[in-house]
Amino acid sequence: MADGTVDRELGASPAQGARGKPRSAPPTGPDDPTDEALELQWKQGSAPAFAILFERWHRRAYAYAYRRSNGNAALAEEVAQRAFVNLYARPPAGTGGSFKALLFTVVENELRTEARKRGRRKEQDISVALETREDGSVPPDAPLEQAEDRARVEAALETLPEEERTCVLLREVEGLTFREVCEATGLTRDEVRGRLSRALARLKRALGGKAE
Amino acid sequence: MSASDARDGCPGDELLAAFHAEAVSPDEETLVATHVERCEACRAALDDLRVAADALRALPLPQPSREARDRAYAAVMAAMSAAPGGQAGTGVEEAHHASRPRIARSDAPREREKNRRWTGSLLGFAAAAACLLIAAGTLFPGVHLPASAQREMAKAAPTAPPRDASREEDLASSKKVQAPPPVPTATAMPQAPLAEKPSAPLAPPRPAEAPGGAGNLARPEAENAPTAGAAPAAHEPARVDRDVERRAAIGRAREVLVEARLRRFAADEADSNAAGERYRRADAQPRDKAEGAPLAKNDSEKKAKDAKKESLSGSAAGRGPAAEPRATGETFALPDGSVLRDAAGDGTLVLEAPETKGGSGAIAAVSSHDALSDPRVVGALQALLDRALAEQPQDERWARRVVSLGRLLGLDRGASPEAGVERAAPSRR
Numbered sequence: 001m002a003d004g005t006v007d008r009e010l011g012a013s014p015a016q017g018a019r020g021k022p023r024s025a026p027p028t029g030p031d032d033p034t035d036e037a038l039e040l041q042w043k044q045g046s047a048p049a050f051a052i053l054f055e056r057w058h059r060r061a062y063a064y065a066y067r068r069s070n071g072n073a074a075l076a077e078e079v080a081q082r083a084f085v086n087l088y089a090r091p092p093a094g095t096g097g098s099f100k101a102l103l104f105t106v107v108e109n110e111l112r113t114e115a116r117k118r119g120r121r122k123e124q125d126i127s128v129a130l131e132t133r134e135d136g137s138v139p140p141d142a143p144l145e146q147a148e149d150r151a152r153v154e155a156a157l158e159t160l161p162e163e164e165r166t167c168v169l170l171r172e173v174e175g176l177t178f179r180e181v182c183e184a185t186g187l188t189r190d191e192v193r194g195r196l197s198r199a200l201a202r203l204k205r206a207l208g209g210k211a212e
Numbered sequence: 213m214s215a216s217d218a219r220d221g222c223p224g225d226e227l228l229a230a231f232h233a234e235a236v237s238p239d240e241e242t243l244v245a246t247h248v249e250r251c252e253a254c255r256a257a258l259d260d261l262r263v264a265a266d267a268l269r270a271l272p273l274p275q276p277s278r279e280a281r282d283r284a285y286a287a288v289m290a291a292m293s294a295a296p297g298g299q300a301g302t303g304v305e306e307a308h309h310a311s312r313p314r315i316a317r318s319d320a321p322r323e324r325e326k327n328r329r330w331t332g333s334l335l336g337f338a339a340a341a342a343c344l345l346i347a348a349g350t351l352f353p354g355v356h357l358p359a360s361a362q363r364e365m366a367k368a369a370p371t372a373p374p375r376d377a378s379r380e381e382d383l384a385s386s387k388k389v390q391a392p393p394p395v396p397t398a399t400a401m402p403q404a405p406l407a408e409k410p411s412a413p414l415a416p417p418r419p420a421e422a423p424g425g426a427g428n429l430a431r432p433e434a435e436n437a438p439t440a441g442a443a444p445a446a447h448e449p450a451r452v453d454r455d456v457e458r459r460a461a462i463g464r465a466r467e468v469l470v471e472a473r474l475r476r477f478a479a480d481e482a483d484s485n486a487a488g489e490r491y492r493r494a495d496a497q498p499r500d501k502a503e504g505a506p507l508a509k510n511d512s513e514k515k516a517k518d519a520k521k522e523s524l525s526g527s528a529a530g531r532g533p534a535a536e537p538r539a540t541g542e543t544f545a546l547p548d549g550s551v552l553r554d555a556a557g558d559g560t561l562v563l564e565a566p567e568t569k570g571g572s573g574a575i576a577a578v579s580s581h582d583a584l585s586d587p588r589v590v591g592a593l594q595a596l597l598d599r600a601l602a603e604q605p606q607d608e609r610w611a612r613r614v615v616s617l618g619r620l621l622g623l624d625r626g627a628s629p630e631a632g633v634e635r636a637a638p639s640r641r
Contacts, residue, residue, distance in 0.1 A: 058281060059276060059281075073280075076276070081283065085287050088292065089291050153264075153268055157268065171235075172233070172268050178234060192235065196230065196235055197227075197229035197230050198226070201229055203264035203265070206264070207263060
């Protein structure tokens with residue numbers, strides 16, 4: 001893919017708004033310090049700044065790890081915790097990307113590390129996954145149709161291959177730029193693009209009854 | 213790269229999806245955008261992709277449990293406290309060790325076996341419980357600091373010393389460090405009920421200094437307690453500071469209670485063992501016809517045991533010989549006519565309010581929610597808590613009083629920490 005793609009995304013991308021892509025971020029007030037300011041202070045040695053970043057982003061890190069691991073709450077907890085602790089203990093020296101991208105990169109690395117560990121142990125943690133499936137599920141008072149849609153999307157998400165799920169979550173849900181997704185996953189641009197496309201196509205098919 | 217699909221001259225699904233995901237080059241973007249404008253089928257396909265992506269984003273955000281969040285925060289705090297003086301790696305290890313769930317470990321058979329020899333492990337268990345309580349009382353409240361407190365923390369942050377010299381060298385070469393963006397300044401916030409100055413008779417003494425960790429995190433610039441005439445923005449840091457101190461003290465009080473429970477447990481266990489031994493000896497003794505001798509001995513021992521138990525339980529309840537001789541049924545009148553009563557005489561304060569219906573003057577218990585709807589009551593409760601924090605001795609009775617006041621104010625972690633913070637300073641987020 002041409003470099004122009006990445007360059008365009010690094011700047012403000014007006015096309016995002018036009019395409020109706022809400023870039024989710026923890027709510028912050030107008031007077032709250034930005035993530036960039038806090039990240040800078042944290043790297044200068046400010047523990048309170050990191051505590052604020054934790055407060056803002058821990059839930060999101062957990063949510064990503066939870067979905068990425070197909071609803072394994074115990075794993076998501078462990079991974080989100082490790083991500084923050086490791087991030088604090090070993091902050092990257094360089095600057096450049098957003099804190100969000102940095103965090104999700106660390107979370108993704110932790111998930112991969114955990115997957116390798118579990119692979120070595122040949123551990124099938126089915127019981128945990130089953131027990132925790134209900135975390136964060138549809139509220140009981142949600143309309144049935146909405147609940148069905150959600151269930152379809154969740155099911156489709158779970159059936160996606162791991163790399164596709166990773167790409168689509170980082171890009172569509174967490175709002176990382178294309179380049180950040182590449183960095184977080186360690187995949188090439190074409191690989192990310194292909195996985196994103198296939199994942200979206202699968203999701204579209206999963207919602208076929210409504211969307212088509 | 214297939215810029216366009218050969219079929220019907222439309223871009224393929226992959227390119228459309230890439231276009232939707234903004235994963236296309238400018239040339240491709242122009243190509244697809246131009247095509248989509250005049251191709252209804254591709255527009256519909258693109259809409260489907262949007263629907264799918266929107267549905268994905270609309271999924272409810274999974275939320276970690278309170279315990280998981282607290283554990284994670286404790287781990288981060290442990291890493292923070294370990295980082296300045298030592299190696300970063302040490303902090304990580306300690307953090308993960310400190311945050312592991314205790315229940316899982318104590319469930320292990322080997323652990324259970326060890327626990328049977330509780331006399332040896334009692335101190336260790338008490339220490340673990342104390343760590344948990346200290347963490348609960350001092351560390352976690354910082355997580356829920358309101359946005360304004362976060363601003364204060366962020367303002368104070370640049371003055372913190374660097375953790376690592378080598379890291380500083382790295383940072384010194386980066387652009388961000390050379391040109392740090394300014395942190396937005398705090399603005400005035402509406403004054404919350406808890407910020408109101410308590411009435412004069414209940415003016416609180418200076419509470420005990422909070423331990424490090426959360427206290428350091430939330431340490432405001434202004435050290436003085438807020439005054440009624442001060443601007444709301446000046447109130448807030450001191451209020452947050454006091455709340456942190458109160459929470460820390462409540463944590464200490466809970467620690468006292470746990471230790472007392474452990475002591476009682478140990479005493480009961482010892483009594484149980486002694487009783488078993490006595491019965492075995494009694495069975496072994498030759499008995500006379502009336503079986504009077506051994507029984508008489510047992511009676512005296514039983515009385516001694518009962519007296520000891522009574523002493524222990526009385527101490528636990530604050531009414532025995534070990535407890536400070538204080539009047540039971542202590543009451544505190546609150547500004548709205550309700551009453552705080554130490555009905556059991558063990559230090560636990562229960563909020564009671566006059567029955568309004570019928571005007572009978574009967575007393576009815578009210579919930580903390582009702583009580584906190586009146587800022588005067590809140591102020592009075594805070595003043596009582598601050599006064600209690602300065603009380604001596606800080607025994608079990610004291611601990612009950614502090615914990616019950618903290619619970620009423622929502623400062624007790626087990627009660628409703630988030631609600632407590634919300635009451636203390638409603639977040640504008």
